[in-house]
Amino acid sequence: MAPPILLLKTKSSPNDGYEDYFSTDNYTPVFVPVLEHRFHTSNLDEVRELFASGAFSDETSSAKDTRENAHARKRYGGMVFTSQRAVEAFTNMIEEKGLPYTPSMPLYTVGPATARTLSSLRDRYLPTSTIHGEETGTGEKLAHMMLDHYNGIQKEKDNDSLLQTVELKPGLLFLVGEQRRDIIPKTLMDPNLPDDRRINIDEMVVYETGEMESFEREFAANVAAYSGDGMWVVVFSPSGCEAMLRVLKLGPFAEGSGSAEETKKKVYIATIGPTTRDHLRNKFGFEPDVCAEKPSPEGVGESIKRFMME
Structure with a gap:
C-alpha cells in the first residue's frame, strides 16, 4: 500500500489538484481539514x-x-x-x-x-x-x-x-x-x-x-492508522501547526530525543511555502523537512522527491 500523505487542508471542490497529483505519484492523499469555512x-x-x-x-x-x-x-x-x-x-x-x-x-x-x-x-x-x-x-x-x-x-x-x-x-x-x-x-x-x-x-x-475543534483528534487518528515509515504531512498555513506538533511530539512537545527520533522515522513534514515554514521556526523552533519552492502540487511533490533522493 502506498504511504499516506496527509494534506492539512479542506479538499477543494469540484476537484483538488493535490489529490490528482499525489494519487498518481505513489502516495495515498488524505485530507485533514484544519480550518472551518x-x-x-x-x-x-x-x-x-x-x-x-x-x-x-x-x-x-x-x-x-x-x-x-x-x-x-x-x-x-x-x-x-x-x-x-x-x-x-x-x-x-x-x-x-x-x-x-x-x-x-x-x-x-x-x-x-x-x-x-x-x-x-x-x-x-x-x-x-x-x-x-x-x-x-x-x-x-x-x-x-x-x-x-x-x-x-x-x-x-x-x-x-x-x-x-x-x-x-x-x-x-x-x-x-x-x-x-x-x-x-x-x-x-x-x-x-x-x-x-x-x-x-x-x-x-x-x-x-x-480552526476546527475536531482537527487535532482527526489528525491523531490518521497518524495512528498508519504503522509504516515514510508518511508525509503537508502544512498549508500556520493554523493547526501547534496541534500537529503536539500530536507528533515534535518541537517543544518532544518527550525526549528518543521520542523525536522515532517520530521522524515515521513522519516527514513539508510546508506549502516560507510563511508557514518561518512560523514553525520562529514560534516552535521546529525545522520542517521540506519547504515547497512553488505553492502547488507540483512544487510540493518535486521538493519531496528531491528530499527523498538525498
Missing part, C-alpha cells in the same frame, strides 16, 4: 443582486454620457479572487440560487491552485470570461499586473481619455475572507497613481475562517 450568505446574496441589477452589464459608457450618469450606473468590469474559499463561496451561491446575468469579463486570481478552482467555475457559469494572474504568485504582483492589464482593456473598450478617469472607469469586485491583507486595494487605489491608472476595487467578505 463559513459562508456569509447575506453578502453572497448581495453579490447576486449586483448581477441581477446590471452592475456587471457589458454596456460601456460612451462619450455622450455625463459624468453624473456614468457614476450613477455604478458597475464592475471584472472580479478578483485570491483564495479557493472565495471561489467556492461564489460557486455555492450560483449553484443554490443561479446567476441572473453572465457577463464576459476578466477574472483575476493568484497562484495555480486558486486558478484551477476558478477555471472550473468559469467553464460552467461564465464561459466567455477570461482568467488572468495565475503566474503572479503574490497579491502585490497581481495588483501591479492588473494595473497594466485591466487599464489596457478599458482603453481598448472606451478609446476616450475622459472615460479613463477613476470616477467613470468600471471598478473591480474583490471577494475575500474575513482575514486578508490589504495590499491589492492599497496598490490599485494608491492616491499617488495618475488618475487614469487608479482602479476602484470593492471588497466583499463572503466567508470567515476558524
